[in-house]
Amino acid sequence: xxxxxxxxxxxxxxxxxxxxxxxxxxxxxxxxxxxxxxxxxxxxxxxxxxxxxxxxxxxxxxxxxxxxxxxxxxxxxxxxxxxxxxxxxxxxxxxxxxxxxxxxxxxxxxxxxxxxxxxxxxxxxxxxxxxxxxxxxxxxxxxxxxxxxxxxxxxxxxxxxxxxxxxxxxxxxxxxxxxxxxxxxxxxxxxxxxxxxxxxxxxxxxxxxxxxxxxxxxxxxxxxxxxxxxxxxxxxxxxxxxxxxxxxxxxxxxxxxxxxxxxxxxxxxxxxxxxxxxxxxxxxxxxxxxxxxxxxxxxxxxxxxxxxxxxxxxxxxxxxxxxxxxxxxxxxxxxxxxxxxxxxxxxxxxxxxxxxxxxxxxxxxxxxxxxxxxxxxxxxxxxxxxxxxxxxxxxxxxxxxxxxxxxxxxxxxxxxxxxxxxxxxxxxxxxxxxxxxxxxxxxxxxxxxxxxxx
Amino acid sequence: xxxxxxxxxxxxxxxxxxxxxxxxxxxxxxxxxxxxxxxxxxxxxxxxxxxxxxxxxxxxxxxxxxxxxxxxxxxxxxxxxxxxxxxxxxxxxxxxxxxxxxxxxxxxxxxxxxxxxxxxxxxxxxxxxxxxxxxxxxxxxxxxxxxxxxxxxxxxxxxxxxxxxxxxxxxxxxxxxxxxxxxxxxxxxxxxxxxxxxxxxxxxxxxxxxxxxxxxxxxxxxxxxxxxxxxxxxxxxxxxxxxxxxxxxxxxxxxxxxxxxx
Numbered sequence: 001x002x003x004x005x006x007x008x009x010x011x012x013x014x015x016x017x018x019x020x021x022x023x024x025x026x027x028x029x030x031x032x033x034x035x036x037x038x039x040x041x042x043x044x045x046x047x048x049x050x051x052x053x054x055x056x057x058x059x060x061x062x063x064x065x066x067x068x069x070x071x072x073x074x075x076x077x078x079x080x081x082x083x084x085x086x087x088x089x090x091x092x093x094x095x096x097x098x099x100x101x102x103x104x105x106x107x108x109x110x111x112x113x114x115x116x117x118x119x120x121x122x123x124x125x126x127x128x129x130x131x132x133x134x135x136x137x138x139x140x141x142x143x144x145x146x147x148x149x150x151x152x153x154x155x156x157x158x159x160x161x162x163x164x165x166x167x168x169x170x171x172x173x174x175x176x177x178x179x180x181x182x183x184x185x186x187x188x189x190x191x192x193x194x195x196x197x198x199x200x201x202x203x204x205x206x207x208x209x210x211x212x213x214x215x216x217x218x219x220x221x222x223x224x225x226x227x228x229x230x231x232x233x234x235x236x237x238x239x240x241x242x243x244x245x246x247x248x249x250x251x252x253x254x255x256x257x258x259x260x261x262x263x264x265x266x267x268x269x270x271x272x273x274x275x276x277x278x279x280x281x282x283x284x285x286x287x288x289x290x291x292x293x294x295x296x297x298x299x300x301x302x303x304x305x306x307x308x309x310x311x312x313x314x315x316x317x318x319x320x321x322x323x324x325x326x327x328x329x330x331x332x333x334x335x336x337x338x339x340x341x342x343x344x345x346x347x348x349x350x351x352x353x354x355x356x357x358x359x360x361x362x363x364x365x366x367x368x369x370x371x372x373x374x375x376x377x378x379x380x381x382x383x384x385x386x387x388x389x390x391x392x393x394x395x396x397x398x399x400x401x402x403x404x405x406x407x408x409x410x411x412x413x414x415x416x417x418x419x420x421x422x423x424x425x426x427x428x429x430x431x432x433x434x435x436x437x438x439x440x441x442x443x444x445x446x447x448x449x450x451x452x453x454x
Numbered sequence: 455x456x457x458x459x460x461x462x463x464x465x466x467x468x469x470x471x472x473x474x475x476x477x478x479x480x481x482x483x484x485x486x487x488x489x490x491x492x493x494x495x496x497x498x499x500x501x502x503x504x505x506x507x508x509x510x511x512x513x514x515x516x517x518x519x520x521x522x523x524x525x526x527x528x529x530x531x532x533x534x535x536x537x538x539x540x541x542x543x544x545x546x547x548x549x550x551x552x553x554x555x556x557x558x559x560x561x562x563x564x565x566x567x568x569x570x571x572x573x574x575x576x577x578x579x580x581x582x583x584x585x586x587x588x589x590x591x592x593x594x595x596x597x598x599x600x601x602x603x604x605x606x607x608x609x610x611x612x613x614x615x616x617x618x619x620x621x622x623x624x625x626x627x628x629x630x631x632x633x634x635x636x637x638x639x640x641x642x643x644x645x646x647x648x649x650x651x652x653x654x655x656x657x658x659x660x661x662x663x664x665x666x667x668x669x670x671x672x673x674x675x676x677x678x679x680x681x682x683x684x685x686x687x688x689x690x691x692x693x694x695x696x697x698x699x700x701x702x703x704x705x706x707x708x709x710x711x712x713x714x715x716x
Contacts, residue, residue: 299558303535307556328648332598346644347637349662381637 005188006180009196013172016204017165020223024087024208028217037221041092044225047232048089051080054235071123075195078116079202079231085109086205086224087212094219106155106213110164113206114144117171120199121178124192128182140174155214164210168203175199194238201231283337294336301333309358316424317354320384320393324348327361327382334368342368343379350386353445355393355427356420362413363395363441371399371439378438386447393443401433421445455479455501455572458494460517461533462486462509466557470504470533470564479568486511488520495524502529502571504555507538518547529571531555565591566654576654580610580674583685586692590653601626601638602646607692609658609665611701613677619663625697679705683712 058073083089085108093100125131147170151163179196182188205227211217280302288295308326324346335341344364360382367373367380378398385392418429425445433439457479459470470481479501484491486509494500503521507514518530530550532538535557540548553567569576569591579589586607588595597603608625609617619639626642627635647660659666669677679685687705692698 303556303558324644325648328644345637345641347640348644349640383637 003180003183005183005192005196006176008193009176009179009199010172012196012200013168013175013203016200016227017168017207020204020208020227021211023223024211024217024220027220037091038095040221040225041088041095044086044088044228045084045092047225047228048080048083051076051083051228051232051235054232054239055080057239069123069126071119071126074119075116075123075198076235078112078119079198082109082112082116082202083205083224083228083231085112086209086228087219088221088223088225088228090212091219091221102213102215103155105209106160107152109206109209109213110148110151110167113202113209114148114167114171116202117175117199120195120202121171121175123195124175124178124182127189127192128186130178130181132178132181140170143170158215160214161210161216164214165207168206168210172199172203194234197234198231201227201234280333287336298333298336301329301336305329305333315357318357319351320353320355320360320391321351323355323357323360324351324382324384326358327364330361331364331368334365338374340374342371342374344368345379345381347381347383347385350384350391352386353391353447355445356417356424359417359421360393360395360443362417366414367395367397367399367439367441370402371397373397373399376400389447389449391445391447393445394440396438396440398438401435401437401439403435404431404433456482456498457571458482458484458491458500458503458505459533460484460486460491460503460505460509460514462506462511466506466533469558478572486517488512488517491517492520492524495521495528500525500528502531502552504531504533507532507534515543515547518550519544522546522550531567531571533557533559562590562593562653565593569654576671578655578657578672580672580676582607582610582674582676582692583679583687584690584693586694590655595649595653597646597649599642599645599649601642602649604695605639605642605665606646606650606658607695608697609667610672610674611676611692611698612667613680614667614669617665617667622665680708683708683715 055073055076058076062070062073085105090100090102090105144167147163147167151160151167154160154163175196179188179192182192205224208223208227212219284295284298284302287298305326308322308329328346331342331344335344364380364382371378371380373379376399380395380397380399383392383394383396385394421427421429421443427443427445430442430444431439432442455478459481460483461470462485470483482494482498484494486506488511495503503518505514505517514532514534518532521528521530528550529552530547531552531554533555538554540551543551552570555563555567566576576590579592581587581589586603588597588606597606604626605622608622619636622639623630623632623635627638630638643660643665646658650656650658657668657670657672659668675685676691679687687709689702689706691701691705
């Protein structure tokens with residue numbers, strides 16, 4: 001069935017209205033006298049009170065939650081007024097020996113119904129960005145005003161209910177048209193069904209009100225109360241679902257965000273830590289005393305590296321070429337400070353992917369600091385290749401190695417980098433090393449099936 | 455071309471002056487005096503504005519918007535120490551921005567920007583007779599990696615033909631085992647690319663296991679000699695490289711032909 005929401009709305013309204021009308025009309029026609037029932041009235045008003053609380057929550061949520069809209073607040077407020085001025089309240093006042101004019105109830109409940117119906121229509125239009133301007137005015141407001149005038153005129157004479165039913169029909173048609181239009185171009189969301197259901201309930205209750213207040217039938221306790229309870233349950237169900245869903249989502253996203261922030265701030269503090277900077281500046285000063293050109297080169301490489309590090313904190317991923325540039329600047333700077341240079345080879349074959357910023361540099365830093373290759377004439381190789389569905393990033397050296405069992409992954413930088421690689425790319429980092437057998441860090445990055453990760 | 459340079463710190467302006475001799479440009483320096491700058495831009499046709507971003511009285515970005523308002527054809531370059539990128543700019547400013555000059559800057563980068571502003575492509579002059587050297591607009595290119603320099607020489611010697619990884623390895627790393635040689639090749643390509651990018655030279659095409667060359671805009675004494683016999687060939691070609699000996703017979707032949715004609 002193509003127009004699911006439309007069918008749901010149409011059938012829902014029809015069932016609701018007919019049920020309500022039958023519930024009051026049939027007993028009257030069959031001669032069952034109405035029984036004044038104070039208790040039902042009291043319970044009815046209590047539930048209206050609960051609905052008022054729901055309205056309060058809606059008001060608060062409009063101000064506190066960013067993406068909630070005032071439409072739902074209007075629907076909630078409208079339904080409070082509507083259900084207050086319904087048949088069972090009238091029954092309460094009658095039973096409490098303070099009967100209020102059925103005309104008053106008739107007019108107010110009709111107005112409240114129109115308000116709620118319009119709010120439901122407006123909400124669905126808002127959800128799907130539908131704007132029906134001039135046509136909407138003529139097709140809805142003009143007949144509505146005429147019918148309401150007829151209702152107001154006919155109510156004192158007991159013939160308000162045909163106009164009341166006509167208004168219900170008019171608004172049902174309007175709502176269904178809106179849903180139909182929405183369904184043609186959009187996928188209908190869960191909230192639309194909820195709104196349609198609310199519209200059905202209110203229409204059904206209004207059918208009862210129209211019959212009762214125009215005197216066509218006598219008040220039958222509990223019918224509007226049934227609609228009211230159903231409405232309240234609907235609201236509570238929606239809140240419950242919304243809370244559970246957003247809670248778990250909120251927890252997950254808060255967790256992710258705090259972990260990501262923690263990693264990023266650790267990465268930042270790891271690289272821009274004061275002692276790194278002071279050491280680096282001292283090295284540059286020494287270079288200048290040696291040779292102006294060397295000093296200039298030092299400043300250039302250091303500032304390139306720092307600039308890459310800082311720029312990194314705006315992005316979660318950078319193209320691997322940028323990361324390799326940062327690694328290059330870092331290695332050039334390190335070598336300027338050393339008498340015996342560390343030979344770093346860039347075995348770059350494949351670069352069509354992205355990595356978290358400063359996720360490769362800490363491994364290279366470790367290799368330079370601890371491998372001792374400058375003494376043995378070895379080298380550090382940074383490789384970037386493709387192996388089937390994976391990009392393989394390797395940092396290996398043929399230096400003195402270490403025993404992984406005894407030495408834990410030393411610095412924050414390493415742990416931070418592997419965590420971020422896992423968190424953002426699902427990439428696993430393997431560190432293989434044996435004493436005197438060098439060290440090999442292998443990062444396997446899963447590549448998406450089509451296209452590149454940039 | 456008139457260029458306006460704006461920076462609130464004097465030493466930055468002074469270093470700019472020191473670096474930029476030899477270009478056909480007229481500079482006007484300003485501190486962050488917004489009124490004076492806008493007056494000058496109104497009175498004169500300014501080709502480009504180099505401005506700092508973080509200044510005490512006005513942000514370079516806001517100033518740029520105002521300058522565009524007065525002079526819609528102006529080109530912008532942001533000199534800054536901060537990690538500012540294109541994304542931080544408004545649409546309007548971005549469309550006028552030619553590039554960023556990060557402090558501390560090298561003269562090569564400034565030269566590159568001036569070339570872009572004056573719509574000139576840098577001329578790469580290559581000398582292969584005697585020792586191999588390259589010059590960008592007359593300035594010698596320093597290749598920090600010797601092997602990357604040698605690789606570039608080989609590519610130029612190929613005279614526009616594609617240089618495959620296998621050929622490069624045979625010439626430059628003939629004594630290494632294949633796997634090690636491949637790593638050395640890729641390392642040399644990486645470093646060559648860094649050096650050439652720094653000098654604004656984009657004639658090399660970096661493809662998988664091969665390098666291509668766009669000869670446009672390159673003046674090479676070897677190519678000229680092969681084509682027309684004119685040049686300073688005296689028996690030496692890329693002296694420091696072993697593979698260059700293979701090219702000598704052809705060069706000698708051309709030289710004999712030229713001498714015969716005289």
